[in-house]
Amino acid sequence: DAGITQSPRHKVTETGTPVTLRCHQTENHRYMYWYRQDPGHGLRLIHYSYGVKDTDKGEVSDGYSVSRSKTEDFLLTLESATSSQTSVYFCAIRGDRGLDTGELFFGEGSRLTVL
Amino acid sequence: AQSVTQPDIHITVSEGASLELRCNYSYGATPYLFWYVQSPGQGLQLLLKYFSGDTLVQGIKGFEAEFKRSQSSFNLRKPSVHWSDAAEYFCAVVARYGGATNKLIFGTGTLLAVQP
Numbered sequence: 001d002a003g004i005t006q007s008p009r010h011k012v013t014e015t016g017t018p019v020t021l022r023c024h025q026t027e028n029h030r031y032m033y034w035y036r037q038d039p040g041h042g043l044r045l046i047h048y049s050y051g052v053k054d055t056d057k058g059e060v061s062d063g064y065s066v067s068r069s070k071t072e073d074f075l076l077t078l079e080s081a082t083s084s085q086t087s088v089y090f091c092a093i094r095g096d097r098g099l100d101t102g103e104l105f106f107g108e109g110s111r112l113t114v115l
Numbered sequence: 116a117q118s119v120t121q122p123d124i125h126i127t128v129s130e131g132a133s134l135e136l137r138c139n140y141s142y143g144a145t146p147y148l149f150w151y152v153q154s155p156g157q158g159l160q161l162l163l164k165y166f167s168g169d170t171l172v173q174g175i176k177g178f179e180a181e182f183k184r185s186q187s188s189f190n191l192r193k194p195s196v197h198w199s200d201a202a203e204y205f206c207a208v209v210a211r212y213g214g215a216t217n218k219l220i221f222g223t224g225t226l227l228a229v230q231p
Contacts, residue, residue: 102217
């Protein structure tokens with residue numbers, strides 16, 4: 001158990017509304033990531049964080065923002081949700097104990113539907 | 116830039132048959148390589164990883180993978196598939212340099228169906 005909790009696990013919202021997904025970890029890891037998973041695309045990186053208040057963009061960051069005010073929490077915000085953001089969102093932490101091989105541990109995902 | 120190719124989108128095998136899922140990566144040096152499995156409605160679970168040493172690595176659930184530098188491949192194998200192996204499998208690669216920019220890149224996945 002990697003100690004990652006995502007909330008909410010399921011959400012249905014309407015186009016134009018703001019949405020925030022939360023990722024909480026109990027492992028005190030430095031690196032945290034948000035991915036989205038879509039059929040035919042695998043997992044694509046949205047944003048990542050390498051410390052409190054240190055974040056950077058991934059390959060599909062448009063329309064998303066993140067914040068990390070505490071080590072344990074990494075928030076993903078859709079300021080104005082669109083139907084193209086209907087997806088399953090996964091949070092991950094990087095195993096940074098010992099040799100840093102880049103291995104990730106994933107949460108169980110948050111399924112977001114934008115109508 | 117790093118990339119991962121999983122050429123098979125969907126594979127169906129009979130229970131008890133052998134399995135090989137293909138993965139090719141693009142990277143100038145030897146990367147760290149991973150296989151993850153995702154059961155329906157679940158997150159991703161690490162099956163195995165390669166970062167150095169023996170090029171044949173053993174993982175959980177009876178899976179193994181072989182790193183072949185000359186072919187830039189890291190194919191996943193299992194000698195006898197069980198119905199519970201039906202899932203989606205993702206190959207992933209990360210460059211060996213550390214730091215904040217060291218990001219895991221995933222393939223598009225291979226969906227495995229197992230026939231009785």
